[in-house]
Amino acid sequence: MIRINARLDIKGPNLVKGVSLEGLRVLGTPQEFARRYYEQGADAIFYMDTVASLYGRNNLVEIVQQTAKEIFIPLNVGGGVRSLEDIYTLLRAGADKVAINTAAIHHSELLKEGIMHFGSQSIVLSVEAKQRAPGKYECLTDNGRQRTGVDVFEWVAKAEDLGVGEILLTSVDQDGTGRGFDLELIRRVTERVSIPVIASGGAGCMAHVRQAIEEGGADAVACASLFHYEVAKKAWQCIHPTDIGQLKAHLAEKGIPCRGV
Amino acid sequence: MPRGLTPKITIVDYGLSNLFSVEHAFKHLGARVVVSSDPKEILKAEKLVIPGVAVFGEAMFQLSRRQLVEPILKHIRSGRFLLGICLGMQILFTFGEEFGLHEGLGVFQGKVVPLRPEASRGYEHYKIPNIGWHCLMIPSSRKTWTGTLLEDLEPQEALYFIHSFVPVFEEPSIVVAQMQWGERCYGVALQKENIFGVQFHPEKSGKQGLQILNRFLDL
Numbered sequence: 001m002i003r004i005n006a007r008l009d010i011k012g013p014n015l016v017k018g019v020s021l022e023g024l025r026v027l028g029t030p031q032e033f034a035r036r037y038y039e040q041g042a043d044a045i046f047y048m049d050t051v052a053s054l055y056g057r058n059n060l061v062e063i064v065q066q067t068a069k070e071i072f073i074p075l076n077v078g079g080g081v082r083s084l085e086d087i088y089t090l091l092r093a094g095a096d097k098v099a100i101n102t103a104a105i106h107h108s109e110l111l112k113e114g115i116m117h118f119g120s121q122s123i124v125l126s127v128e129a130k131q132r133a134p135g136k137y138e139c140l141t142d143n144g145r146q147r148t149g150v151d152v153f154e155w156v157a158k159a160e161d162l163g164v165g166e167i168l169l170t171s172v173d174q175d176g177t178g179r180g181f182d183l184e185l186i187r188r189v190t191e192r193v194s195i196p197v198i199a200s201g202g203a204g205c206m207a208h209v210r211q212a213i214e215e216g217g218a219d220a221v222a223c224a225s226l227f228h229y230e231v232a233k234k235a236w237q238c239i240h241p242t243d244i245g246q247l248k249a250h251l252a253e254k255g256i257p258c259r260g261v
Numbered sequence: 262m263p264r265g266l267t268p269k270i271t272i273v274d275y276g277l278s279n280l281f282s283v284e285h286a287f288k289h290l291g292a293r294v295v296v297s298s299d300p301k302e303i304l305k306a307e308k309l310v311i312p313g314v315a316v317f318g319e320a321m322f323q324l325s326r327r328q329l330v331e332p333i334l335k336h337i338r339s340g341r342f343l344l345g346i347c348l349g350m351q352i353l354f355t356f357g358e359e360f361g362l363h364e365g366l367g368v369f370q371g372k373v374v375p376l377r378p379e380a381s382r383g384y385e386h387y388k389i390p391n392i393g394w395h396c397l398m399i400p401s402s403r404k405t406w407t408g409t410l411l412e413d414l415e416p417q418e419a420l421y422f423i424h425s426f427v428p429v430f431e432e433p434s435i436v437v438a439q440m441q442w443g444e445r446c447y448g449v450a451l452q453k454e455n456i457f458g459v460q461f462h463p464e465k466s467g468k469q470g471l472q473i474l475n476r477f478l479d480l
Contacts, residue, residue, distance in 0.1 A: 001384075001385070001393060001394050001395070001419065002384055003392075003393055003394070038467070043393075043394060043421075065281065068281050068282050068285060069285045069288075069289075070285075070289075072282070072286055072289070072464055072465060072466070072467055072468075072470060072471055073421070073465055073466070073467055074421060074423070074462075074465050075282075091279045092279065092280065092281060093281060094279060094281035094282050094285070095279060096279055096282070096314070096423070096462075096465065097423075116316070116319075116360070117277075117315075117316070117319065118277065118314075118315060118316075119314055119315050119316045119348075119425075120390060120425060121314055121390045121392065121423045121424060121425065122314055122315075165390045165392070165425075166390070166392055194378065194388060194389075195388055195389070195390070196386070196388050196390070196392050196393075213384060219386050219388065219392075219393075220393075255383070255384070256384045257384055257385065259394040259419045260419070
């Protein structure tokens with residue numbers, strides 16, 4: 001079954017949402033949104049700390065603990081994970097998987113050691129992809145703030161060789177715009193690796209999610225704006241907010257199997 | 262089934278996995294929960310849970326290092342209930358093949374081997390690790406799930422899996438549920454006398470998972 005995940009970007013105690021990872025608006029608290037998504041039938045929750053690498057702090061632990069006490073679906077956490085100690089702390093706080101981007105690009109041994117110690121199913125590689133030229137995509141780090149010169153497709157292949165279990169692929173260009181996923185980006189990554197790929201960034205309506213699956217070949221999607229603006233009952237750009245139950249029903253009608261439908 | 266005394270669950274802490282979710286799932290269901298790596302605490306357990314998302318060899322190393330192997334085996338021999346979740350079920354077997362060959366607890370004959378990837382069929386992708394929700398099937402040797410931890414489960418209710426390895430059962434009679442994955446069918450839940458095991462994560466499977474844990478509490 002295709003997994004429908006909710007992605008919650010966090011800054012301090014707040015759920016935030018930006019466009020292309022910038023211009024963050026506060027929408028509420030992560031815990032209240034996560035609970036709504038659990039009730040709506042989300043297959044997993046992603047908590048991404050948007051400023052951890054910038055300020056050198058990890059403040060997610062408390063939020064993770066509070067959430068894990070109430071919602072009984074997978075909780076995956078990323079942002080500022082820099083060491084085995086960080087991974088351990090988050091797993092012990094109730095996270096099921098830890099998503100790593102910045103530290104993995106700078107020190108790929110962290111990935112390798114994390115996998116050896118905690119298993120490949122505990123580590124998700126988070127990739128922030130920015131298009132530089134037709135067909136050329138660069139990895140960004142620090143929640144879209146830093147360039148690396150690293151090619152996305154080479155990086156994902158290398159990470160798979162290191163034993164990474166799954167990839168969270170975010171299109172920086174499309175994120176928060178509601179203009180649709182970057183299908184070329186998704187397709188090229190799903191063709192390059194044989195591990196599951198979660199597509200993120202750009203969903204503005206249910207049809208976009210279908211495209212990510214049908215044309216991109218994604219194994220799962222992680223949507224933010226699409227779901228947040230339904231819960232928050234706010235209008236934003238060209239997003240047509242939807243709740244998770246509605247989305248799953250729509251996908252199932254189109255022949256895409258989803259849990260709970 | 263109405264409960265008399267508050268049921269007590271002891272969760273084995275061997276230093277690796279997310280214990281928090283298992284602990285809170287049982288607390289949410291009204292149990293008193295002890296999380297411990299102390300062999301004396303394990304010996305006092307009424308019902309024991311071995312959780313696990315980690316690596317087979319590392320798990321066995323940590324259990325041995327903390328002198329938890331004997332207390333777990335004593336608990337089993339005494340007839341008290343035990344639930345192994347994911348890796349916690351896998352280590353009940355004789356051997357595991359993750360990053361080399363490692364001995365398990367040897368409670369059940371069989372080896373834990375890698376899942377083999379299968380070709381995708383439409384939107385059913387069979388990649389390794391197997392991360393996702395799957396429905397279970399009743400094995401042909403049983404007719405129902407009555408009398409098992411899965412008694413409340415509706416066939417269309419999926420459970421959450423995340424693993425790259427599966428046990429190969431040498432005693433098929435202990436298999437309580439199967440999962441169809443690609444061309445193959447795997448045993449993903451076991452029950453023998455006082456011992457229960459599930460490959461999926463009931464603490465991560467929403468309402469249907471909590472019901473399974475609740476059945477364990479009610480034993």
